[in-house]
Amino acid sequence: MASLTAADAASRMAPMSEGKKPKRWIAKATENAHGQFRKKAESAGETTREFADEHKGDSGRTGKQARLALNLMGAAKKRGPFYTKG
Helix, strand or coil: CCCCCCHHHHHHCCCCCCCCCCCCCHHHHHHCCHHHHHHHHHHCCCHHHHHHHHHHCCHHHHHHHCCCCCHHHHHHHHHHHCCCCC
């Protein structure tokens, strides 16, 4: 097995988030939303989850919005009991 150099070993021991800003991908992805996806679902007479499930394979803006909506709906479930309100 090859031994590590001192520089390589130091880089592996340093925390990964050192010097990096946190990513704000959810804020960037939803900054221009303004309820557009919800309005599309309402005009189709469906809930946002039903509409997202139908259109998650679509190409274009609606498909991207559907995949993001499903991702964010799933994130709310995965947070666990420590993040519940009340």
